[in-house]
Amino acid sequence: MDWLTSLFPWITNGPLILVQVMSGLSVAMFLFLVSLGMSLIFGVIRIVNLAHGSFYMVGAYLMVTLVELLPERAWAFWLALVVAPAGVALLGGVIEMALLRRIYHREPLMQLILTFGLILVIGTLVLVVWGTDNKSVSRPDVLAGSVALLGHPFPAYYLLVLALAPVLGLGLWLVFYRTRWGMLIRAATVDREMLGALGVNVSALYTQVFVFGSWLAGFGGALAAPTVAVALGMDADVLITAFVVVVIGGLGSFAGSFVAALLVGLLQSFGILIFPAVSIVLLFAIMAVVLIVRPWGLLGRPEDAH
Amino acid sequence: MAATRLGVLSRLLVLILALALVIGPHAAWAQGKPIRIGEINSYSGVATVYTFPYREGLAMALKEINDAGGVLGRPIEIIHRDDKLKPDEAVKAARELVLQDKVDFLAGCITSAVGLAISAYAKDAKVLYFATHCQTSRLTWDDGHPYVAHTTNNVNQYVRVAARKAAALPVKKWAHISPDYEYGHNMWEEFSTYLKKLKPDVQFVQQNWPKLGEPDHSSYVTAILQSGADGLFSSLWGAQEIAFVKQARPFGLFDKVKFVAPAVGNPDELDPLGKEAPVGAITTGFAWYDAGLQKLHPKLLDWTKRYTEWAKAKGLKDPQPKLGASWGYASAYIIAEAIKRAKSTDTDKVIAVLSEGFDMDFPWGKVQMRGCDQQAIPPQWASVVKLDAQGKPFIGDVEEIHGRDVVRSCDEVKELRAAAAAKQKK
């Protein structure tokens, strides 16, 4: 054991390991939140929404604007946290109805490229509307400080994230497996034509799902805004991370995204203790291994062969 | 007879020359063919937060120069090109500017990769290139050559100033966090070696290399806390450093370690951080609003006002002066001065002037263009992050340390170049 403690002096320090685990978990929960909407949209509409990171960025920028506009009261933050994602959901709805809806019958490639085009358009519009300067939102006073965790300070705001993400995930699961709407959506993923023939308005269903997925992206951005700089370029960083998590977990699987987020968050958290420069390699190394062993992801379904 | 005629002729010649000299520099004569500078920088996307103020600083200086009659009686004209943050785009733009637009000189760069790529092209094409915005020391040192001049400070200078302040702290165990690319490695290398030299008993206990643009640093924060370090050096910058500071604060990191972060004092980071700024951190920003600095440099206040008006008129959302604006401004004047001293836009003649070196006065102090490496050596400032009564962050306790008191000497640069050449051969 001596070699172990000499190599990793932290290994015997229980409380610190706990803090490391907790920070890894909060990284994981952010990853989960960010990837959830992408996973949902793929699961139902079979589109990998590359503009997901852009929706996230718009959510964060709207949060900045709302917090600036609203009076400096305790409730302002929470109101903004509700309204900002709603704005993104609206944007998602408009895009779905004006553009995406027209090309569902085409090759999946076309939808991918369309969402890639959206990245470029939204990125420029954000620059024009909000300017080039970095922006930021303060945490609400209640959550601005830290709580003691076995004598070590831990950010109170992360407790909110640690609680919200699993609740949201569970809520989604309940909606999907315990409500009629959820049942219809699951049916739509299996056989769209059949569902249409049964008199269900599939087109409206798709719009609802896309709006909801956009809302999730916007919510992730709004919730993350107080912990990061709201700046140009955050769309690409988030897109890549969300994309990797969704692919590792299995496209369209919520549970998969959850497991993948935990895996990436914790591996990153402890990986850097051993190899400080592992971060840049880690995401894609895990992704490559998973894709080679289980191409459809940890908990995804194999694609039907054409 | 012949002698007197010659005398009359030569006197006539002198008269004409004198007339030309008197009239020459006036605006009316500035109608000559413009001197063209092709400037390549990142004017779309992420880096615009830095390049827009820089471009306005440059534009303001050029307006002043041209209003005063230009250089050699010719106005200076600048053609901007966007490099999309990609060095291959920059090379392409450089080539186009030289081949098609027939520019006399190249200028620009924000990332070190772009600067080094344009520099390599300039050397090959025998065009003089003024690196104006990127900061890698390799430009004029390891990979230096006559066709590149660097008009702003390099990493070595401001990191050494930071290291000097760090050495004065009662801190022995250092950790660092740097983005995992050339700039981050360069920063840490310079900081750690100089600190060790100044204070041989320091220990480097832990390293953090997040990738560039990493959104969440919580795991790094807890790793630093575990390492037992009592000092932390950061070469993060911009949005990434803001995120790091905001995430690290509630972990109590800044109560446990002394924080040294060269970039954190710039307004693009301090303003968004607001009351969450790391109070007490040692930084190297440009404190144009500091009363002490304005007293030291009486012309600074006036420049600040002029720039702010200029930037407002140009529609910049945040018109306050930035480090980048001062760099753009200085670069324009340094290029103009080199041409003026060479009395020609001929590349070899301008290089000859640069390789001799010259000093220039700016509203923020004396800038030395050093001859041996064609590297600018401006004044540097160490300062401390503070909060004012309204909870707005600023940098105070400004201490001016001139770059020439810390920068590597010409002999050391020679060694670096020799080492780089040997490596190249191997």
Added chain:
Amino acid sequence: MLVGLAVLPLVAPAFFVVLGIEIAIVALFATAFNLLMGYGGMVSFGHAAYFALGAYTAALLAKKAGVAMLLALAAAPVVAGLGALLFGVFIVRLTATYFAMLSLACGQIVYTIIFKWTGLTGGDNGLLNVWPPVLFKSPVAYYYFTLAVVGASLLLLHAIVTSPFGYALRAVRENPRRARFVGVDVRRHQLLAFTLSGVFSGLAGGLFAFFNGSVFPDFARFDKSFEPLVVALLGGMHSFFGPLAGAVGFKLLETFIARQWPVYWPLVLGSVLIAVIVLLPQGFVGLVEGRGWRTRPARPK
């Protein structure tokens, strides 16, 4: 047209010669890519990896081993092809979205290796001073050289798509199951197409290395992978010369808009892409050929 291309350097300013070289290289890259997308129905999101493998192979050989340009350039497609073969084995097992995802992941792996392996590749600073020998150094000389190489490659690619292999590939695209029934080994055809596409992408990368005089990790990044895709799409992916037309249109548009309004270039490109997808499924070549603005019926599944 051939005459036009041949006399271009004599009449047009140097700038157009340089632009011409670039268009030719992009056209080769996009046509190689379209062998997969247009003919094989496989969309790779990581094709920049093979372009970069070619570019780095050429640059490393020329710079570190002192190999002559022509030899270094010949090695580029070989290494890129081997890379494509290696990754392709895993990638072609998948279809549609999963195919795209794994190809993107493989591309990012190549990018990460190039970025991290500073000792060999120079990391983010890349490898500089990879210029052609004196004979090909001038833009005009390199223009003719590139034109010859790209022209020969396009002829080869055209021969490939009109060969029995090319028709079998189209059969695989239209209906893999039926193709299997008539005795076509689907996987092997796809793998061969993937490898060939990698070979020509690598050649484009090698040409670009000597054209640009330098290579950078950006060449392998995912946004570079979108370049051939966008070009092929704009030009029209169902026509052999679509990518060529797309390369001309894309580069001209980029050169003139990105220079005047750099901030708005992504907006323009994004809008054009969206408009083409929604309104012009055949690309611009389709428009010229009079196949019109209508959406053609969905590909049979």
